[in-house]
Amino acid sequence: MTTEMQEIAMTEDKPLLRGQSDISKDAAELAARILLDQGQEHNIETPNGVLHVIIHGSRTTRRPAILTLHDVGMESKSCFSTLFRFEEMEEIVKHFTVIHIDAPGQEEGAAPYPATYQYPSMETIAEMIPAVLQYFNFRSIIGVGVGAGAYILSKFTLVHPNLVEGLVLINIDGNARGWLDWAAHKLTSVTTSLTEQLLAHLFSQEELSSNTEIVQSHRERISQASNIYNMELLWKTYLGRRDLNVDRNNSFKCPVMLVVGDQAPHEEAAVECNSKLDPTTTSFLKMADAGGLPQLTQPAKLTEAFKYFVQGMGYMASSCMTRLSRSRTASLSSTYSIDGSRSRSRTLSQGSQGGQMPPSPSQTMEVSC
Numbered sequence: 001m002t003t004e005m006q007e008i009a010m011t012e013d014k015p016l017l018r019g020q021s022d023i024s025k026d027a028a029e030l031a032a033r034i035l036l037d038q039g040q041e042h043n044i045e046t047p048n049g050v051l052h053v054i055i056h057g058s059r060t061t062r063r064p065a066i067l068t069l070h071d072v073g074m075e076s077k078s079c080f081s082t083l084f085r086f087e088e089m090e091e092i093v094k095h096f097t098v099i100h101i102d103a104p105g106q107e108e109g110a111a112p113y114p115a116t117y118q119y120p121s122m123e124t125i126a127e128m129i130p131a132v133l134q135y136f137n138f139r140s141i142i143g144v145g146v147g148a149g150a151y152i153l154s155k156f157t158l159v160h161p162n163l164v165e166g167l168v169l170i171n172i173d174g175n176a177r178g179w180l181d182w183a184a185h186k187l188t189s190v191t192t193s194l195t196e197q198l199l200a201h202l203f204s205q206e207e208l209s210s211n212t213e214i215v216q217s218h219r220e221r222i223s224q225a226s227n228i229y230n231m232e233l234l235w236k237t238y239l240g241r242r243d244l245n246v247d248r249n250n251s252f253k254c255p256v257m258l259v260v261g262d263q264a265p266h267e268e269a270a271v272e273c274n275s276k277l278d279p280t281t282t283s284f285l286k287m288a289d290a291g292g293l294p295q296l297t298q299p300a301k302l303t304e305a306f307k308y309f310v311q312g313m314g315y316m317a318s319s320c321m322t323r324l325s326r327s328r329t330a331s332l333s334s335t336y337s338i339d340g341s342r343s344r345s346r347t348l349s350q351g352s353q354g355g356q357m358p359p360s361p362s363q364t365m366e367v368s369c
Helices: 002-011 020-038 076-084 087-093 122-126 129-136 148-159 179-191 194-202 205-210 213-223 228-239 267-276 299-312
Strands: 040-046 049-056 065-069 098-102 141-146 164-170 256-261 282-287 331-337 344-349 364-368
Touching: 040 129, 049 076, 049 129, 065 076, 065 129, 065 148, 076 087, 076 098, 076 141, 076 299, 087 299, 098 129, 122 148, 141 148, 148 164, 148 228, 164 299, 194 213, 194 228, 205 213, 213 228, 256 267, 256 299, 267 282, 282 299
Parallel strands: 065 098, 065 141, 141 164, 164 256, 256 282, 282 364
Antiparallel strands: 040 049, 049 098, 331 344, 331 364
């Protein structure tokens, strides 16, 4: 093939055949896309230990990086691959660099920690994040966290508000466990395997009772994991978390979107967290018919919400948005309130009004979709 190309270059004095340059361009873009999809893995030294990180994108620092942190019993791939490989989400995040952080020892294939290992606290893991940003030379992030990851990113944001431009918190529980919860867990840990404990944290009772395909796949993944001991360490650390201590006077300084399924085990905790946050910068998305992991079971709806969230931050012009706004005809029943009460309602149609800006972020938005 190389010889033929050389012969053409020597004997032909006319341009390439029509379409040939396009084919070469497409091949180059495909090769680049494959590289980005695979991601680049890094083990980053921080003052509090090593973090495994997977980065996708061009690493442009003109915009904040989208930084994710997974839940207990998961790692970045099992927690976020379905969402970030969803076609419409890819159209959005291709404009950003995406950084997936695995909590210490949680990455796929990680070696089990020795029995004497002291696992870092939630606060300590949060303090490991600045080293990641410094390593890649990013000045700020849009954080996307699930469960324990949402809690850690919340801690990070409260301590470093200047480094966070937006937060998407899925299944957030900002409360410390009370004595009754602690006693119940002690009893459960004696009678229930770690795998089943983690599944009860990740999925709704309906999903567990139905033993859905997604539940089966995660049961198999957790039970066969080589680092299940590390999962247990993170689980115990998360159960021992402290209160976030957020309220209207001590809230996040950036836009926040809370997400939870209406059947999720964390629904009440997410609703309570929403009641404590500043309603002028907080939106609340309660997803109908969604279980414990909406980013896996409802990626289309979550992508739509994320699209408007990013657009509201001013990083995506309407002309650059995903084709969801042009193709979807479903409507979102929305309730808005300044003081947290349900004072008025409206329906936001997304069919014929492609690229329409969402309501002002100065209102708390509760959506059932």
